[in-house]
Amino acid sequence: MTEHSAPDTRKIIHVDMDAFYASVEQRDDPSLRGKPLAVGGSAKRGVVAAASYEARKFGVKSAMPGVTARRRCPQLLFVKPRFEVYRAVSRQLHLIFARYTDFIEPLSLDEAYLDVTADIAGIGSATAIAEAIRGDIRTELQLTASAGVSYNKFIAKVASDQNKPDGVFVVRPTEGADFVAGLPARRFYGVGPRTAERMSALGIQTGADIRAQSLIFLEQHFGKSAQYLYRASRGEDYRAVRPDRERKSIGGERTYAEDLTADSDLRDALEHIVDIVWERIAANQARGRTVTLKVKYADFQQITRARSVSPAVDSREGFEQLSRELLNALLPVVKGVRLLGLTLSTLEPAEELSRHEGEGIAEPRPVQESLAF
Template sequence: MRKIIHVDMDAFYASVEQRDDPALRGKPLAVGGSAKRGVVAAASYEARNFGVKSAMPGVTARRRCPELLFVKPRFEVYRAVSRQLHAIFARYTDLIEPLSLDEAYLDVTADIAGVGSATAIAEAIRRDIRKELRLTASAGVSYNKFIAKVASDQNKPDGVFVVRPGDGADFVATLPARRFYGVGPKTAERMSALGIETGADIRGQPLEFLERHFGKSAHYLYHASRGQDDRAVKSDRERKSIGGERTYTEDLQADQALRDALEHIIDIVWERIDRNNARGRTVTLKVKYADFQQITRARSVSPPVDTREDFEQLSRALLEALLPVAKGVRLLGLTLSSLEPAQERETVGESGVAESGPVQESLAF
């Protein structure tokens, strides 16, 4: 029985900006974008109260919140804080699987710090974050990754939610279907048309029904709806690609709006590439139009892309080849693939010990 914690920082970029500039505290804040153009990268909780969200055009955000303040992102600062965050994690476990700068899975089955329980470890981590980084984090504690991640959202911001093994299936049964991985708005609509609104509704369907309607996602939905997820926390995983995408609340069509949106995605994806010390030969641009038609455009180069300038040039060239667009764009994404094996690079971006080996002690929840 694993003991897994999912830690997720609260409004990370915005909280760092508010921490470092007292004049921003308690005010609605958007990181990235502007009142005239660009896209919001992150929003403070004060801004979220007005309906401002990440990936929202700056014009829309200002319309929803006239008092909204915009600041430019400082990714070098966020990366530095993330390194401090991971140093805190490492006090309590060697098994850390980063998902982004501000969230990670931790396997604390072996109580290497002698804290006594998974819940106590989650609280200790949150105390360390508050004391040393002057930021807040939320955590989900459970016996598998799926439930731990969902649980970390239950008491946000600045909260902990624990789902013990005997409670997992009942907890999942109450979840809206849209809380399951991969269930976006269109899939949620399809589920609703089939009478599926909750985890209990998914669990009530035979596997054959799920396969017929949801294809490759069927097995995941079948097991997750029963509170089952056998994936291990992998601190030494080898990535096949690194990317990111954003869906926009309002379709983008103007050339400059699309260029601004692409710059935001370049920032996000390059941060991930840089953190993983990755080098790859193929850059792919993904575009989904307002009518849900989806296209990709890719370019491969040799030697591999290993500087931000190279990544920017390739990404921009792929977009420019599509401009002007004849219809609105609802999603943009970038991916770097054909990555070199870790051993061919100077250092490995995500290091850690393998999961195998004896467990020191069975840790309580």
């Protein structure tokens, strides 16, 4: 896709719904409002898919085992996820976005990048557009959203988390480098606990500490992430908002109320997941060359097994056959299985955050704030 606006003049909004699944459940069931709520899992089994802000006060988080969540919050209420409802609300959300821009890049059901540089609604500033969108969401969907407004995707996404829930945070082009300098290193993409520990051992705690390092130093210690860290620590990100951004994978998984141990039970469970995932694959008219099986055992040990083929998988039968072969290679299981998941990957090369197409590392250029924020 052709770049629709120059990197230095973009106005980008990252919209992120607040506790989306949990908020939808509280909206639709007034008895749940104001109470600590977990979507998914249960007090004994499963994993929390989302937690209300009332539950987060107790330390309940998404991807946390249900038993841990209940231990942290004894009064926690569990509800089953209703993904068909969340998808319907997401479609309504995107209709709202489309009033303000043609450039919408969804990241998930509840968040998206919007390039509003063109200001097709004639509102006058990116901040005003963000407030208008949040107002429409509140009025029409009875939900709240937070937004980050900036001149690039990296900063807009980080900014959307600054005033959560139900807030807006704006970072103008002249403020970007200073804003990034003050960020903890762990707020950068790809900096998980282990990378953060390595950074700490090197004396790197903040964005300013990253910026103080040479590109060579970053390449020596962080490999492929070096260019991204080098650019991002200077407030640079040249990626455009891409409405035609392709999926890298499509998958699904299920956590079971009781551990599965019998071969027949595991095969039946796999067939169910094949049905679920293939429906999503067909809906997206996707083809992929790699099928990955995810298994989580009763003791929470997790493994994945994958197979790649050529030509790409383009039929349910082919997807099912590869899935069965991956599972059969693990049978019989010694310990119970609590979760199974399947993913079809297209093996498209990951988009590089740190590089503009055809462009190498360059010295930072003077910022000219030519459009209203």
